Amino acid sequence: xxxxxxxxxxxxxxxxxxxxxxREGKAVRAVDGVDFVVRKGETVGLVGESGxxxxxxxxxxxxxxxxxxxxxxxxxxxxxxxxGRKLRPVRRKIQLVFQDPQASLNPRQSVGTILTTPFRAxxxxxxxxQLVDLLRQVGLSGEHLERYPHEFSGGQRQxxxxxxxxxxxxxxxxxxxxxxxxxxxxxxxxxxxLADLRDxxxxxxxxxxxxxxxxxxxxxxxxxxxxxTIVEEGPAAEVYSAPAHPYTKALLSAVxxxxxxxxxxxxxxxxxxxxxxxxxxxxxxxxxxxKAEDVCATKRPVLEPVEGSTEHRAACxxxxxPTL
Amino acid sequence: MPDLAWFVxxxxxxxxxxxxxxxxxxxLIFYALPADPAHLACGKPxxxxxxxxxxxxxxxxxxxxxxxxxxxxxxxxxRTFGEGTAAVHCNAPCFGYSFPLARPVTTLIIERLPVTASxxxxxxxxxxxxxxxxxxxAALNRGRLLDRLAVGFALVGVAxxxxxxxxxxxxxxxxxxxxVPVNGYVPFxxxxxxxxxxxxxxxxxxxxxxxxxxxxxxxxxxxxxxxLDHITxxxxxxxxxxxVVLRHGLRGALVxxxxxxxxxxxxxxxxxxxxxxxxxxxxxxxxxxxxVGQLDVAVVVGTTLFSAFLIILANLLVDIVHGAxxxxxxxx
Amino acid sequence: xxxRPVLEVHDLHVTFRTENGLVPAVDGIDFAVAPGRTLAIVGESGxxxxxxxxxxxxxxxxxxxxxxxxxxxxxxxxxxPADELRAIRGNDIALVFxxxxxxxxxxxxxxxxxxxxxxxxHSVSKKEARRRAVELLDLVGIPGAARRAGNYPHEFSGGMRQxxxxxxxxxxxxxxxxxxxxxxxLDVTVQAQIMRLLADVQAEFGTALVLISHDLGxxxxxxxxxxxxxxGRAAERGTVRDLFHRAAHPYxxxxxGAVPRVDVPPxxxxxxxxxxxxxxxxxxxxxxxxxxxxxxxRVGERCVxxxxxxxxxxxxxxxxxxxxxxxxxxxx
Numbered sequence: 002x003x004x005x006x007x008x009x010x011x012x013x014x015x016x017x018x019x020x021x022x023x024r025e026g027k028a029v030r031a032v033d034g035v036d037f038v039v040r041k042g043e044t045v046g047l048v049g050e051s052g053x054x055x056x057x058x059x060x061x062x063x064x065x066x067x068x069x070x071x072x073x074x075x076x077x078x079x080x081x082x083x084x085g086r087k088l089r090p091v092r093r094k095i096q097l098v099f100q101d102p103q104a105s106l107n108p109r110q111s112v113g114t115i116l117t118t119p120f121r122a123x124x125x126x127x128x129x130x131q132l133v134d135l136l137r138q139v140g141l142s143g144e145h146l147e148r149y150p151h152e153f154s155g156g157q158r159q160x161x162x163x164x165x166x167x168x169x170x171x172x173x174x175x176x177x178x179x180x181x182x183x184x185x186x187x188x189x190x191x192x193x194x195l196a197d198l199r200d201x202x203x204x205x206x207x208x209x210x211x212x213x214x215x216x217x218x219x220x221x222x223x224x225x226x227x228x229x230t231i232v233e234e235g236p237a238a239e240v241y242s243a244p245a246h247p248y249t250k251a252l253l254s255a256v257x258x259x260x261x262x263x264x265x266x267x268x269x270x271x272x273x274x275x276x277x278x279x280x281x282x283x284x285x286x287x288x289x290x291x292k293a294e295d296v297c298a299t300k301r302p303v304l305e306p307v308e309g310s311t312e313h314r315a316a317c318x319x320x321x322x323p324t325l
Numbered sequence: 326m327p328d329l330a331w332f333v334x335x336x337x338x339x340x341x342x343x344x345x346x347x348x349x350x351x352x353l354i355f356y357a358l359p360a361d362p363a364h365l366a367c368g369k370p371x372x373x374x375x376x377x378x379x380x381x382x383x384x385x386x387x388x389x390x391x392x393x394x395x396x397x398x399x400x401x402x403x404r405t406f407g408e409g410t411a412a413v414h415c416n417a418p419c420f421g422y423s424f425p426l427a428r429p430v431t432t433l434i435i436e437r438l439p440v441t442a443s444x445x446x447x448x449x450x451x452x453x454x455x456x457x458x459x460x461x462x463a464a465l466n467r468g469r470l471l472d473r474l475a476v477g478f479a480l481v482g483v484a485x486x487x488x489x490x491x492x493x494x495x496x497x498x499x500x501x502x503x504x505v506p507v508n509g510y511v512p513f514x515x516x517x518x519x520x521x522x523x524x525x526x527x528x529x530x531x532x533x534x535x536x537x538x539x540x541x542x543x544x545x546x547x548x549x550x551x552x553l554d555h556i557t558x559x560x561x562x563x564x565x566x567x568x569v570v571l572r573h574g575l576r577g578a579l580v581x582x583x584x585x586x587x588x589x590x591x592x593x594x595x596x597x598x599x600x601x602x603x604x605x606x607x608x609x610x611x612x613x614x615x616x617v618g619q620l621d622v623a624v625v626v627g628t629t630l631f632s633a634f635l636i637i638l639a640n641l642l643v644d645i646v647h648g649a650x651x652x653x654x655x656x657x
Numbered sequence: 658x659x660x661r662p663v664l665e666v667h668d669l670h671v672t673f674r675t676e677n678g679l680v681p682a683v684d685g686i687d688f689a690v691a692p693g694r695t696l697a698i699v700g701e702s703g704x705x706x707x708x709x710x711x712x713x714x715x716x717x718x719x720x721x722x723x724x725x726x727x728x729x730x731x732x733x734x735x736x737x738p739a740d741e742l743r744a745i746r747g748n749d750i751a752l753v754f755x756x757x758x759x760x761x762x763x764x765x766x767x768x769x770x771x772x773x774x775x776x777x778x779h780s781v782s783k784k785e786a787r788r789r790a791v792e793l794l795d796l797v798g799i800p801g802a803a804r805r806a807g808n809y810p811h812e813f814s815g816g817m818r819q820x821x822x823x824x825x826x827x828x829x830x831x832x833x834x835x836x837x838x839x840x841x842x843l844d845v846t847v848q849a850q851i852m853r854l855l856a857d858v859q860a861e862f863g864t865a866l867v868l869i870s871h872d873l874g875x876x877x878x879x880x881x882x883x884x885x886x887x888x889g890r891a892a893e894r895g896t897v898r899d900l901f902h903r904a905a906h907p908y909x910x911x912x913x914g915a916v917p918r919v920d921v922p923p924x925x926x927x928x929x930x931x932x933x934x935x936x937x938x939x940x941x942x943x944x945x946x947x948x949x950x951x952x953x954x955r956v957g958e959r960c961v962x963x964x965x966x967x968x969x970x971x972x973x974x975x976x977x978x979x980x981x982x983x984x985x986x987x988x989x
Binding site for chain 3: 553554555557558559560561562563564565566573576577650651652653
Binding site: 050051154155156157184185186187188189190192193196211212213214215217218219238241242251252253255256257258259260261262263265267269270271273274 | 701702814815816817844845846847848849850852853871872873874875876877878897898901902911912913914915916917918919920922923924926927928929930931933934
């Protein structure tokens, strides 16, 4: 399909755990069998709690990590085995924006140098006008080129991070928790900026975030991860208004809303997320699920269309049915 | 616990490999020297015949590799030089035989170790006490006079050569003030008081110099520890300052201090060369020093390997203690 | 409702003496909280909300000057001798930190740490303190508390660690609990567990809760009263409904508009507040919010020259805002 910017098939990423030789080699199953597609013009929210594997998945998608199994296709071409210099054209199409702008910008480099680096990696020497244009796109100006990261506020630094990602004119930005380190008022500015860039440049996004409200604000489609698997995905409006997977339902109900006295059916999950070294058999969520039955322990449920929808899918034996 | 056992096994195996490589290296270095140990042993006049005899007796006429293998065999099974009534036996574990001293190296090390150990252990206790307490005081008074004094003291200590401090101490306390004995060693078993009295000056000299590193390390570690959130927690719980500093602050600072201490002590047990020389004490360092002077290769190799063994052992112990001190460390 | 406040803060000022001169962090704050009630202090980074809580606990570093009144059950805490303050800290007022991992000491078991908090204020045996610690760990919902008391902080999940911190804060049954962003580091499902736990504790023991948070969702769900801080000053004060339904300060209104919501379809654009929060001490005259305020032009010079004080909103009870704009911004 020509409009598929990113396609992950059966991706697994295991991290090794060292142990004594008489012990069975155990692995952290950070990502444990994920199919994931991003099409042109989409903003896909990838949500999940810590340990769900969402950040690992983002790093596999940008080829910063090699998958243990499965394939990564970017712009229709399989790039799973592509390495080194040959990765450059791949990197042009897909860029990563990091969570902590403080840590991801080199403090010894001026903004101009920071923005020039991605051009250099592509063998291009940018003009000053190009760099100024980049800064204008993210709401900064040419006078900022000679300054250093510490002279900027957190929100401005995140703008610089976005400008750096935009420098190679990517089609897809993968943003890993882009606003979680920012104050509320600044967070809104950056979210609006991402929306503006989408409209102006026709960008697509994968937005990795733990804040479900942030994702609802900007995402057209959303995928919910739990213990290394996608348990539900579909159009954002459908998933948020009628979650089908019990985990999604519990997750959404747990988010506090800025409305005193709001009537909410909160499902408080007991316990913690199980360890990805030894995930439960069958459905990964069954140990905390309020609907779990014997069948849930047998085989892992696959993503299947939710009743009355084609795009909305959930991996559950007993999905919630829309009440409306 | 099986994790710890496996860790120790792994580390010991590695230690044996290091010892083997080291012994080979030491052998090769000393046999590359132009001097011939047999020359010293053959007496005067040294005719070519007698020289050849001596070589044969000392097994120096064999290839370097063969000599090294003989040495290894001696460690596990002992070895015998010469034949018949003139034969010299060196029982396992034989780390070589000193012909100039006419003693097995193992025996020499066992004889000399108590002297060095007495110097090292006593000094270690002193420098640990001085270093850690001054370091804590400096950290608590950061930027103030006490801090400057402690840091200044540390600077002087680091910059002072031990032989100079040692000679000065002998001059001042021994000759001018006539307070302490200036040399010699009395075994602990003979008279504990005389033992300590003879050792007090070397202890102080070594402690003064070594404490410097501990002041600096303790100060830096304490400053870091005291800035951590859990220190604020301790205060928020209502803990008093001394409790905050000692139970919560120093506890965390202890891990790197213990690491340094273990390695320093391990190194010093192999011989405090300059201190022993200055205070005329017959320890391992002095043994090594005079062996080098007399080209007594067997002793040089033996004591070097013994020192290396102590350092490797100290490393291992430090790592084990590290695990006991910091619950987050696993030996898996 | 008629309960007298257990904690009252009047005209609190905190100034830091730094190399760059005096930096005011909190500039005249008043608040009060009654038993069983929850006061939320809301603000962005640099607003002074965390400094205020540290000032109440007497936990600020030595370079901080605290002025004003902090009354606990009518007793003045500012200027109290260290040992008297220590007897109150962790006993009558306790603190729950944001990051439970760094708030706990990595070198001691959680049981020891909770027991320590108890023993600091009760002369009981170690065994008795241990029993009390297990009781509290059980109360905050740690499964197998007796066994888990022997574990170290790193052996717990984030949510369980925060429960440990809460157990430690509650062990002496304090009158006031100050929770500084208690759930910011946690996942939402765990946050829901912790907020429910705090509500249960409050209902059972009648603890007064001061909740410091930037999360308006958490505030709306838990708080009775709200204080909105901006640049070390109070911008608005009132009941939780006053703030969320009748916000009177342009900054409060801006914050509410900037928060994305999970429960309603997205707006085309989020409202934003231009610029960034000022660094402490950078604004000396006029309204600290004036440079970012959309209404400042309408009011004119006054916002630049005259600092607005908290003024009651007519007909809205205790609802107060510090703004020269007389009307509600929405109606202006």
